[in-house]
Amino acid sequence: MILRSLCFLFLIHFITLNANAQDRISVETSAIISSSNTTPFWLQSNRYGMYAKNGSQLFTRAQFHDTWNESGFFTIHYGADLIARPGTESTLSFNQGYLKIQAVGVELAAGRFHNTTPIHDDVIGMGSLGISTNPTPIPQVRIGLIEWISVPYTRDFIQLRGHISHGWLGSRRYTEDVLLHEKVGHVRLGGSLPINLYAGIAHFVKWGGNNHPEFGDIPTRWSDFKNVFLAYPGDGQTPGPFQTYVLGDHLGAWDFGFFLDIGDTHFTVYRQFPLESRDNLKFKSLQDALTGISITLPDVFPLPIKQFIYEHLYTKYQDGPRRENFGGIIERDRYRGNENYYNHGVYRTGWVYNHRTIGNPLFTPSEENLGVLNNRIIAHHIGLISNLSEDVQLTTKATFSRNYGKYCDNRIPDLGDHELFGIECGPDNWGDDATENIHTLSGHSVDQWSFLAGLSFPLTFIENHDVRLMLELAFDNGALAGDQVGGLLGIRWLPR
Numbered sequence: 001m002i003l004r005s006l007c008f009l010f011l012i013h014f015i016t017l018n019a020n021a022q023d024r025i026s027v028e029t030s031a032i033i034s035s036s037n038t039t040p041f042w043l044q045s046n047r048y049g050m051y052a053k054n055g056s057q058l059f060t061r062a063q064f065h066d067t068w069n070e071s072g073f074f075t076i077h078y079g080a081d082l083i084a085r086p087g088t089e090s091t092l093s094f095n096q097g098y099l100k101i102q103a104v105g106v107e108l109a110a111g112r113f114h115n116t117t118p119i120h121d122d123v124i125g126m127g128s129l130g131i132s133t134n135p136t137p138i139p140q141v142r143i144g145l146i147e148w149i150s151v152p153y154t155r156d157f158i159q160l161r162g163h164i165s166h167g168w169l170g171s172r173r174y175t176e177d178v179l180l181h182e183k184v185g186h187v188r189l190g191g192s193l194p195i196n197l198y199a200g201i202a203h204f205v206k207w208g209g210n211n212h213p214e215f216g217d218i219p220t221r222w223s224d225f226k227n228v229f230l231a232y233p234g235d236g237q238t239p240g241p242f243q244t245y246v247l248g249d250h251l252g253a254w255d256f257g258f259f260l261d262i263g264d265t266h267f268t269v270y271r272q273f274p275l276e277s278r279d280n281l282k283f284k285s286l287q288d289a290l291t292g293i294s295i296t297l298p299d300v301f302p303l304p305i306k307q308f309i310y311e312h313l314y315t316k317y318q319d320g321p322r323r324e325n326f327g328g329i330i331e332r333d334r335y336r337g338n339e340n341y342y343n344h345g346v347y348r349t350g351w352v353y354n355h356r357t358i359g360n361p362l363f364t365p366s367e368e369n370l371g372v373l374n375n376r377i378i379a380h381h382i383g384l385i386s387n388l389s390e391d392v393q394l395t396t397k398a399t400f401s402r403n404y405g406k407y408c409d410n411r412i413p414d415l416g417d418h419e420l421f422g423i424e425c426g427p428d429n430w431g432d433d434a435t436e437n438i439h440t441l442s443g444h445s446v447d448q449w450s451f452l453a454g455l456s457f458p459l460t461f462i463e464n465h466d467v468r469l470m471l472e473l474a475f476d477n478g479a480l481a482g483d484q485v486g487g488l489l490g491i492r493w494l495p496r
Contacts, residue, residue: 030490124383
């Protein structure tokens, strides 16, 4: 209700704008043509859920963003982002609708707004292990630091950044009305040195919810929030699995890296380690990580390259081979090696919002909205931004992934009779021998290629308006995302 009221006010303000506010408006329309009933991967991924997955489509978007700071003490940012998309996955909705109040380095924000975490390249990268640009923004209330702030008496050598938020994951889930708790914190060391090191952690929890098929309504009391915040078990009114381990579905990422400046060239190097259990907090799955290096080049660089990124993703280890959980927390799991990233036994939709993976989009959600069906991945990714001229920009992405499905699941894709995708786990009645009870049969891996090239340039023959033409070409090759070629033709208008 609060979000709808904000969006209504923004729409009224959008209609009654005066001429001085025109530079804060943008309108765009585009069409996607695909050779199949699937939209090419990089045409529909990491775009805040704006484009549909089901092939050819039309799309229109109108944005308004503004700032008010006449008081001199605090600044107010507000805006709305309305999208319209006809077709089988039609929508007329606000992709953004927000109000942000900033003062003394702190921001209070409410609504839907673009938000990614932890530190990574969210423009041409493949996507964070925490929250990426892939899903529609999750409605939330958030308070945190606007930018890095210096710890007193350290001469800027030690800086901090962080936030905490409360969000709503809606009803399009296995369990309805699930809540989202998010807190992220980083420390940065280096100050004026050319290299700055940083370390941090992102913690997310899905909790509460209504109409669970087995547990009914899951409580959301203040005592439950305390247990969620501190990762404590629940009490007798919470579902049984939450009483013996922790309340809710906890996940997140360790985040380490550094910033390096060499002249006018800027480097960002980062490594995110997924968190799914207390074992991950102890770095017991160091093999699993998203590693990236982003290089931003100065204008004087002899080649027309503005930014380059390389990323490597590895998530096959997941606490090692499947084995009996001797000495571990039996109440949590009878076996070790069952991390099963982005999935959960109670919240079966997993780390997914409105049928899109909240984190890295290479983790493929199931069509049945019952979790992620592919989370054991080895991937390489390259992104590039080139300025071909002062007003013409070329963006390219290329991704190769080798996909191994997930443990104890063999649903998709269908590779034919007796051809397994992922890891098949034997039932307990296969025999009396304990080793047979944890039998696994490895399946085949599935290779996938995805490419994108996008060109943006102004239409100079249209006077008194800033109009840009957008051309994008993408194609996929592989059994996971499919084989398709597609293109996007769009036009964006910003009044002068």
